[in-house]
Amino acid sequence: MQTASLEKIFVKGNEAVAMAALEAGCRCYFGYPITPQSDIPEYLSRELPRLGGEFIQAESEIGAINMLLGASAAGVRAMTSSSGPGISLKQEGISYMAGSELPGVIVDIMRSGPGLGGIDASQADYWQATRGGGHGGYRIIVLAPASVQEMYDLTMLAFDLSDIYRMPTMVLADSVIGQMKESVTPNPRPDTVLPAKDWAVRGREAGEVQNIVKSLYLGDGEMEKFHWKMQARYQELAEKECRWEEVQTADAELIITAFGSTARIAKTAISMARDAGMKVGLLRPITLFPFPKKAYAALSGRCKLFLDIELSTGQMIDDVRLAIARDAEVSFYGRPPGAGSLPTPEELFEQIKKNYPAHV
């Protein structure tokens, strides 16, 4: 563990990701240039060699994710990062990593799409992140930072969760969080008790068991058994690892729910609403998988009106609908990502006024 200074530093979100990865002990990074995440490979191409680590600018996003697979299988902490178009290409490798129960951290600094889209902020990779974006049916852990400090802290957490649950783990942010600068406390790596990587390939000494990292299951019942094992792991994640933030929910008559950058904008709009005498709160999921269903269920037992806000035409709302009480309602306000579509606090305040319950 390197010694981290606890003096505050002023850095970009993407740089905070790279710094946290180094503090977490990540010594292998494999990436490919794509806006708006290129600060991450640039930072690590400078710093990793100084620490005796390995930086490779891969030939492709596919090359990078498979290098991550190989390094993770060899038992070291490793990371890759990209944006939506690159994450699409990485999905093959992510599926193989999920099928091989491999850890590994994948950062998605979302940009607008589909296709080449644009480089503006977007939250439209929610589905491909949380639904297991590749083939075969699987989930990965997804963490959604809403500040540069969280870019740092959640990247650190991603490495621990990934090692503990032996699942690929994604940090899902967007170009707003990735590109903006804020002050950050570079917290030291926590002394989490981690399981031994006794499954990793390392070369066999005499008498040691053969370690095979694979996702092929041809034997009768083997594939089904794997899936039930993973379902149990997802259940354990849901019970132990859900994280969320609540702001002024205790007396709320309307609860805004949003993640990442949109939640930041919503907080300002909520202050405006509070100033105007409206009881509005925020429920911000920090883990998108596992989705904090219990927080929604608990809040919707009392507050029956939710407003889901996303920088997309609505993806997380699927999870919100499944999580809230049956007699609660959820409205939606979102704009498709792209240049000029990031909502302002005033715009969200208007939506609050429009959706605020009339009886109050």
Next chain:
Amino acid sequence: MKQVFARPESLKDVATHFCPGCNHGSVHRLVAETLDEFGIRSETIGIASVGCSVFLYGYFDVDVIESPHGRAPAVATGAKRARPDRIVFTYQGDGDLAAIGMSEIIHAANRGEDITVIFVNNTTYGMTGGQMAPTTLPGQKTSTSPYGRDISKDGSPFKMAELLANLDGVAFSARVALNNPKNVLNAKKLIKTAFRYQVEKKGFSFIEALASCPTNWGMNPLDANQRVTDEMIPYFPLGVYKNTANL
């Protein structure tokens, strides 16, 4: 009594699933003998690819990572960079390496990764039932080239050993065959040289092994061996294409 022949320690005492006359078993054995002779079994990591060679871990008594289709050189890159003290080799077929995985092999070779690549070229996709491969010979009939490979539409077969030898990052590149005792002995010698490059940290080494696939060629094993001599070797000449350290 003096024992003159035995199963290499690096191979498990199991029957393989390979078809009668298939050369995968021969290549497996030669690689295993090499690992034994260098005494590197306990420090070797194999990278299995997609195709008939996917069951590498069932036959080799070494740690193995199973790679996505074509990505073995990228997986090997990650493993070797993470554990530079290990011997890392990939074992790939022609569809895996020269079609879907062309980008990964070219770039791993060009970076001069300190790994060994064993490329088994049998001019067809064996596992999926004998479809046209990037190394299928001109005019060769397969299940997806029923009128024969038409080079005006399908292009010409890739000559990987020559192609990779052109890259500055490649230290050693050779093509061998397994269809008669002389070729097997020579293949053993060159496979050992390829691994010697990695043992001595002298750079990227590549072996292309011409192999028969009697099942998908619709031939008996002897005729298949003859086809290697009559059709494959004239198109894919055997030899050492690059040997930078003269090992």
